[in-house]
Amino acid sequence: xxxxxxxxxxxxxxxxxxxxxxxxxxxxxxxxxxxxxxxxxxxxxxxxxxxxxxxxxxxxxxxxxxxxxxxxxxxxxxxxxxxxxxxxxxxxxxxxxxxxxxxxxxxxxxxxxxxxxxxxxxxxxxxxxxxxxxxxxxxxxxxxxxxxxxxxxxxxxxxxxxxxxxxxxxxxxxxxxxxxxxxxxxxxxxxxxxxxxxxxxxxxxxxxxxxxxxxxxxxxxxxxxxxxxxxxxxxxxxxxxxxxxxxxxxxxxxxxxxxxxxxxxxxxxxxxxxxxxxxxxxxx
Amino acid sequence: xxxxxxxxxxxxxxxxxxxxxxxxxxxxxxxxxxxxxxxxxxxxxxxxxxxxxxxxxxxxxxxxxxxxxxxxxxxxxxxxxxxxxxxxxxxxxxxxxxxxxxxxxxxxxxxxxxxxxxxxxxxxxxxxxxxxxxxxxxxxxxxxxxxxxxxxxxxxxxxxxxxxxxxxxxxxxxxxxxxxxxxxxxxxxxxxxxxxxxxxxxxxxxxxxxxxxxxxxxxxxxxxxxxxxxxxxxxxxxxxxxxxxxxxxxxxxxxxxxxxxxxxxxxxxxxxxxxxxxxxxxxxxxxxxxxxxxxxxxxxxxxxxxxxxxxxxxxxxxxxxxxxxxxxxxxxxxxxxxxxxxxxxxxxxxxxxxxxxxxxxxxxxxxxxxxxxxxxxxxxxxxxxxxxxxxxxxxxxxxxxxxxxxxxxxxxxxxxxxxxxxxxxxxxxxxxxxxxxxxxxxxxxxxxxxxxxxxxxxxxxxxxxxxxxxxxxxxxxxxxxxxxxxxxxxxxxxxxxxxxxxxxxxxxxxxxxxxxxxxxxxxxxxxxxxxxxxxxxxxxxxxxxxxxxxxxxxxxxxxxxxxxxxxxxxxxxxxxxxxxxxxxxxxxxxxxxxxxxxxxxxxxxxxxxxxx
Numbered sequence: 001x002x003x004x005x006x007x008x009x010x011x012x013x014x015x016x017x018x019x020x021x022x023x024x025x026x027x028x029x030x031x032x033x034x035x036x037x038x039x040x041x042x043x044x045x046x047x048x049x050x051x052x053x054x055x056x057x058x059x060x061x062x063x064x065x066x067x068x069x070x071x072x073x074x075x076x077x078x079x080x081x082x083x084x085x086x087x088x089x090x091x092x093x094x095x096x097x098x099x100x101x102x103x104x105x106x107x108x109x110x111x112x113x114x115x116x117x118x119x120x121x122x123x124x125x126x127x128x129x130x131x132x133x134x135x136x137x138x139x140x141x142x143x144x145x146x147x148x149x150x151x152x153x154x155x156x157x158x159x160x161x162x163x164x165x166x167x168x169x170x171x172x173x174x175x176x177x178x179x180x181x182x183x184x185x186x187x188x189x190x191x192x193x194x195x196x197x198x199x200x201x202x203x204x205x206x207x208x209x210x211x212x213x214x215x216x217x218x219x220x221x222x223x224x225x226x227x228x229x230x231x232x233x234x235x236x237x238x239x240x241x242x243x244x245x246x247x248x249x250x251x252x253x254x255x256x257x258x259x260x261x262x263x264x265x266x267x268x269x270x271x272x273x274x275x276x277x278x279x280x281x282x283x284x
Numbered sequence: 285x286x287x288x289x290x291x292x293x294x295x296x297x298x299x300x301x302x303x304x305x306x307x308x309x310x311x312x313x314x315x316x317x318x319x320x321x322x323x324x325x326x327x328x329x330x331x332x333x334x335x336x337x338x339x340x341x342x343x344x345x346x347x348x349x350x351x352x353x354x355x356x357x358x359x360x361x362x363x364x365x366x367x368x369x370x371x372x373x374x375x376x377x378x379x380x381x382x383x384x385x386x387x388x389x390x391x392x393x394x395x396x397x398x399x400x401x402x403x404x405x406x407x408x409x410x411x412x413x414x415x416x417x418x419x420x421x422x423x424x425x426x427x428x429x430x431x432x433x434x435x436x437x438x439x440x441x442x443x444x445x446x447x448x449x450x451x452x453x454x455x456x457x458x459x460x461x462x463x464x465x466x467x468x469x470x471x472x473x474x475x476x477x478x479x480x481x482x483x484x485x486x487x488x489x490x491x492x493x494x495x496x497x498x499x500x501x502x503x504x505x506x507x508x509x510x511x512x513x514x515x516x517x518x519x520x521x522x523x524x525x526x527x528x529x530x531x532x533x534x535x536x537x538x539x540x541x542x543x544x545x546x547x548x549x550x551x552x553x554x555x556x557x558x559x560x561x562x563x564x565x566x567x568x569x570x571x572x573x574x575x576x577x578x579x580x581x582x583x584x585x586x587x588x589x590x591x592x593x594x595x596x597x598x599x600x601x602x603x604x605x606x607x608x609x610x611x612x613x614x615x616x617x618x619x620x621x622x623x624x625x626x627x628x629x630x631x632x633x634x635x636x637x638x639x640x641x642x643x644x645x646x647x648x649x650x651x652x653x654x655x656x657x658x659x660x661x662x663x664x665x666x667x668x669x670x671x672x673x674x675x676x677x678x679x680x681x682x683x684x685x686x687x688x689x690x691x692x693x694x695x696x697x698x699x700x701x702x703x704x705x706x707x708x709x710x711x712x713x714x715x716x717x718x719x720x721x722x723x724x725x726x727x728x729x730x731x732x733x734x735x736x737x738x739x740x741x742x743x744x745x746x747x748x749x750x751x752x753x754x755x756x757x758x759x760x761x762x763x764x765x766x767x768x769x770x771x772x773x774x775x776x777x778x779x780x781x782x783x784x785x786x787x788x789x790x791x792x793x794x795x796x797x798x799x800x801x802x803x804x805x806x807x808x809x810x811x812x813x814x815x816x817x818x819x820x821x822x823x824x825x826x827x828x829x830x831x832x833x834x835x836x837x838x839x840x841x842x843x844x845x846x847x848x849x850x851x852x853x854x855x856x857x858x859x860x861x862x863x864x865x866x867x868x869x870x871x872x873x874x875x876x877x878x879x880x881x882x883x884x885x886x887x888x889x890x891x892x893x894x895x896x
Contacts, residue, residue, distance in 0.1 A: 003422055005504050017424045017504050024496040028530050035538030035580055039553065042576050048557060211551045215571045218551035222541060 007255045022262045026269050033273055036223050040280065043215045060216045063126075063138070063209065065119055069282045072115050073274065076231075079108030080271040083238070083264045090257045095249060098260075102242035105267070109235035116228055123209040123217070125149060127157075129173055130205040137196070141206075142172035158207040162200055170199050220281050227277060230270045237263055322426035323861055327433050328412030329745065331403050332738075334437060339400035340827075343820070345392040350816050352380045354809035356787035374452055385786035386455035387476065391443070393458025394480065397588065398487050399440050401730055405595040406529070407436070407494055409737050410522045412745065414498065416852035416859060417516050419507025419868040419890075424500040432493035439486035446476035446483075454480040459585070462554030462577040466546045467561045473548050481544045488537045491529045498526035507851070509870035513619070514889065516850045516874040517612060520619050521598030524626040525591050532587035532630065539580035546572075553577075575640055582633035590629045592726055593693075594622060596733035597664055600686045603736050604668055606848045607683035608675025609885050611875040614667040621660035621667075628657040638706040639713050647706045654704035661697060665690060680846075681755035685736035688763055689729060696724030699774065714784065717777025720770050728766040735759075735826070742830075743845050747857045748837030754829040761822025768815035772808040779805040847886050850874055854890050 009016050047058040086101035125147060130136045141148060141157060144167075148157055162168060175194040211218040241256075241263055248256040321327065348367070351360050357379065360367065364378025374384040415423055423429045446453035451469035453476040454460065460477065469475035502523045506515075515523075542553040550568055554577045557570030605612045612618065634642065634650040668690055677683065699721040702708040712718065735758070742750050779802055781789045788809050844853040851870070855863050868890045876887040882894035 003420075003424065003426070003505070010504050013503055015504070017500055020500045020503060021425060021428075021496055024499055024530060025492070028492050028496065028534050031531050032534035032538055035535035035583075036542075038535075039538065039542060039576055039580070042573060042579075043553070043571070046573055047571060211545060211549050212569060214569050215552055218545060218553055222545055222551075226541065 007252065007258060016258060018258060018262045019265075022265050026265065029269060033223075033226075033276075036219070036226070037276070037280070040219050040223070043219060047215070060214060063123075064220070064282045065122065066282055068115060068119055069278055072112055073278050075108050075112050075115070076271050076274050079105045079112075080268055082108065083267045087257065087260045087264050090249075090253075090260055095246075099242055099246070102238060102260075106235050106239045106242065109231050109238070112231055113228060113235075116224065120221075126209045127173070128205070128207055128209065128213060129175075129203065131198070131202055132204050133202075137173065137175040137194075139173055139175040139193070139196075142174065143168060159200075159203055159205060162203075162206060168200060170197065172197055223277060223281070227270070227273055230273070234263070234267050234270050238267065320430060322422070322430050324411050324415050324423045324426065324429060325745070325859060325863075327429050328408050328410075330433050331411060331436070332408035334440070335400050335404035335408055338395050338440065339404065340823075342392050342395040342400055343823075345388045345395070347816060347820060348380065349385060349388050349392065350809075350813045352385060352786065353788035354813045356790050371447065371452070380786070382786040383452060383455055386457075387447075387453040390454045390457050390460075390480075391446070394443065394454070396726070397458060397592070398484070399436075399443070401592055401726060401734075402491075402588075403436060404734055405599075405730060406522065406525055406591060407432070409595060409599065409734075409741075410494075410498060410525075413741060413852055414519055414522050415501060415505070416744075416855060416863060417519050417850050418502060418505060418510055419851045419864065419870065420501060420505035421862045421864065423497050424504055425497050428493050428497050432490045432497065435486050435490035435493065439483040439490060442479055442483035442486060446479035449474060449476050449479060451475045459581055460543065460577075461581075462543060462546065462572075462574050463556070463559060463561075465543060466555060467559075467566065470561070470566070475547070478544065478547050481540045481547070484540045485537060485544075488533045488540070491533050495526040495529040498522060499530065502526075507868045507870055510851075510889075511870075513616065514870055514873050516598075517601040517615065517618055517622075518595075518598035520622055521594045521601075524622050525594045527626055528587040528591050528594075528629060532584045532591075535580050536584035539577055542580075543577065575637075575642060578637050578640060579634070582636045583630075585636060586633040587629045589722075589725070590625055592730050594625065596689070596693075596730040597622070597668075599733045599737040599740070600668060600689050601671075602848075602850070603682045603686040603740050604671050605875045605877065606740075606846050607678045607680055607686070608672055609678070609877045610671070610675045611873075611877055612667065613670040613673070614663075615873070615875065618664050618667050621663040624660040625657060625664075628653060628660070632657055635704055635706075635709075638709045644706075651704060651706050655701075658697070658701065658704075665694060665697070680739075681750070681752060681759060682736040682740035684756070684759045685732045685739065688759070689732045689736065692724060692728035692732060692763075692766070693730075696721060696726075696729050699724060712777060714782060715777035716773040716781045716783055719783050720773030720777060723770045723773070727770065728763070732762075735762075738830070740846070741852075742833065742837075743840045743857070744852060744855075745858055746834050746837070748833055748835075748839055749845065750833045750837055751829050754825040758822060758826040758829070761825075762819065765815045765819035765822055769812050769819060772812055776805045776808055781805055844888075847884070849876055849886050849888050851889055854888060 003017070004010070005015075005017050007016060009019075013020070044059050082101045082104045086098045086105060089095075089097035089101060125140065126138065127141045128136070128138050129141075143157065143162070162171070173196040175196055177193065207213045209217050211221045241260060245259070246256070248259070318326065318330075321330075344363075348360055348363060359378035360380070364375070367375040367380070368378050371384065374381050374387075380388070411423070411429070415421070443453075450472045454465070456465040456468055456477060460480065465477050469477065502515075502519060542551075545551040546553050546555060552568045552570050552572040554574050555566065555568050555570060555572045556574060559566045559568070559570060601612055601618070632650060632653045634646060635654045638647050638650075672687070679687075699717070703712055703718065703721060739750055739755055742748075782792070785792070788806060790806060840857060843855065843857045846853070851868055854868060856865060869892075870889045871892050872887060872889055874889060876882070876889075876894070878885045879887055879894055883896065887894045
């Protein structure tokens with residue numbers, strides 16, 4: 001006994017089972033990301049003036065790398081095109097072309113994740129500094145002549161960690177160029193980096209751009225990480241379809257083509273989330 | 285696990301060699317048959333047995349709490365020393381600390397809602413009955429179905445680890461309100477609350493896999509002739525419930541992830557600026573919003589109430605139509621009502637938040653929608669009441685539970701109205717009145733429907749009837765005790781007794797405190813405790829009856845022992861893998877009882893000629 005409509009559509013609904021299943025799953029995903037985007041809106045609207053003194057704004061702005069983000073958007077859109085081409089190749093009975101396009105898709109997905117990790121690392125080694133006299137800066141920290149890296153967790157310094165290290169009494173801080181008041185992108189104005197020599201007891205607050213630093217970073221890291229997990233999961237499934245799962249093509253070509261369509265629908269969704277995410281966190 | 289014993293009979297007892305599936309030629313081993321089974325009936329039974337166990341455990345937690353409320357500062361007899369040995373410091377001297385009381389309260393709520401009632405009413409009954417009633421051979425995605433159960437099970441285990449983590453299990457109420465849920469054990473990143481949130485993510489995954497599967501199954505796998513208005517009402521109720529789970533749960537998952545970030549990575553999603561705990565400012569960035577948590581939580585929390593109730597309506601409708609021997613009154617208006625409830629339940633959530641200061645305009649909006657949603661609920665209940673009118677009622681055990689459901693759920697629903705008006709809610713909020721209200725909805729409401737369902741479908745699942753006498757003892761004992769437990773809570777609530785006190789509010793009612801409250805209501809705690817213990821005693825006949833009847837109950841003589849009309853009774857007993865011997869074709873609506881001119885007083889949906 002076989003479950004009906006696994007490959008052929010049911011006449012009165014016009015759908016095969018998995019296609020309905022994936023649309024339902026995506027509806028649920030929309031509610032998940034919808035919840036997170038609502039949280040973003042509420043947190044941003046309620047953000048108090050001056051919580052982020054380094055740029056004199058209630059909500060940090062212009063701290064993310066827009067050129068890289070744009071490039072990553074292009075990478076993801078490319079992968080969305082190639083996944084459709086992969087499916088179309090199967091419809092035209094050309095398995096070799098399918099595999100080629102699928103490999104490109106997975107390659108794009110992995111590139112996206114690679115670029116994203118580079119961006120993450122950039123944030124984890126970027127600091128916000130406030131002094132006792134009220135001055136505030138963003139920039140890079142130099143302790144004992146080296147930049148603290150992220151991957152060694154013990155080196156991500158906040159003020160308490162710094163003070164706990166008995167041999168550190170002073171630090172160097174490379175401050176970012178001043179930004180024009182109220183505008184994020186510091187094209188105009190001074191471009192030079194300022195080197196500061198500071199005693200630790202001059203510092204009121206020091207922390208890297210970590211989720212705990214500000215709700216902006218909290219929501220940025222949470223949504224992009226969850227999106228990244230979706231990219232990773234999608235890449236794994238598509239890679240499975242391209243290689244070990246492709247055996248099904250020989251025995252049940254129609255069902256295999258349906259799987260690619262369903263996987264492609266998920267992939268478009270992942271792309272679509274990023275299309276919303278990019279302007280919301282990078283540009284607005 | 286005992287879960288699996290019920291289904292030993294189904295697989296072996298009958299010799300239907302119907303299967304053309306190559307996989308079935310060799311006898312599957314224990315693991316494939318009971319743990320990694322993809323058969324919707326086995327999964328239904330797995331869900332039922334796990335959920336019944338969780339139900340029992342949740343009940344035991346509550347008994348400990350009830351004892352402590354009515355005997356503040358005294359050691360709990362019998363289980364007190366056991367608790368001390370297992371949980372250590374928190375139960376020193378066999379007494380529950382206030383923290384432990386809070387843990388038990390939070391876990392009682394969470395276990396009952398997410399591990400017991402929803403899995404039982406939706407996953408267990410839905411899995412077993414829905415494919416049978418629509419004439420399908422299985423769910424649309426059997427392996428997804430199996431994954432759903434496994435996620436559920438892992439989620440449950442994760443929750444239980446909470447009891448042994450530093451600080452004990454989650455103790456911030458079943459609602460896990462922030463900032464309390466984050467600051468309660470701020471020193472430990474991995475505490476009971478973290479375990480609760482991780483488990484919650486697993487349970488939400490399980491519910492997502494289950495609900496998408498249900499919808500796909502009902503849409504795609506209906507038998508020939510099973511048009512939408514020929515679906516049994518139970519299937520409609522499950523169908524709408526699946527949409528609620530599919531769409532309402534993900535925002536809670538979002539909230540859970542955010543709170544997990546707060547607890548583990550010390551973000552401030554739900555922590556406001558300048559939060560002072562224990563005299564010093566919390567070392568977090570601030571800038572978050574506690575209200576955000578409540579919005580996201582109740583966006584699930586309210587549809588969840590209907591997840592508990594709609595399938596119960598479905599079970600009751602099936603049992604009532606069958607035992608009154610007449611069609612449901614107003615089947616179509618019931619269907620439209622259940623759809624209306626589904627839509628409206630998404631826009632009533634903030635009536636749980638009148639006291640948060642979210643603003644009177646918003647309160648007014650949610651007060652209006654809350655009153656609107658009571659209309660379709662009342663339509664369904666009224667239709668069920670009218671269905672009794674003029675029927676030749678058979679008072680079988682499932683029917684007793686189904687009939688008792690109607691007034692009990694009525695009390696639960698009507699006592700909700702004063703909570704839905706924000707003026708009266710200001711007084712009643714957070715009092716024992718609220719506890720009384722929602723327990724009337726869930727305990728003598730939904731759980732009576734569940735018992736009705738167990739007694740009703742037991743003969744289909746096992747081929748044997750449950751004992752009638754023990755069933756009646758179980759019913760009458762439960763009916764009386766449930767009312768004696770929950771009715772006094774309304775009185776306590778009116779008198780202003782708070783729901784959050786580990787001593788039941790003894791401090792506040794003491795003679796040193798001039799609240800003008802009547803300390804007499806504390807005496808009701810003793811009555812509630814006695815009734816709760818008696819309620820426990822009256823569940824023993826059910827537990828005994830359940831297991832005894834699997835092997836020793838009276839054998840059914842027909843595949844359709846209740847003379848029912850729906851397709852679930854057209855299968856062999858117990859239904860084999862693949863369910864039907866031949867593809868069922870549906871000719872008529874679901875409740876053709878006592879049709880004039882028909883040869884019998886019921887005409888099954890797959891019978892072509894009523895005179896045949």
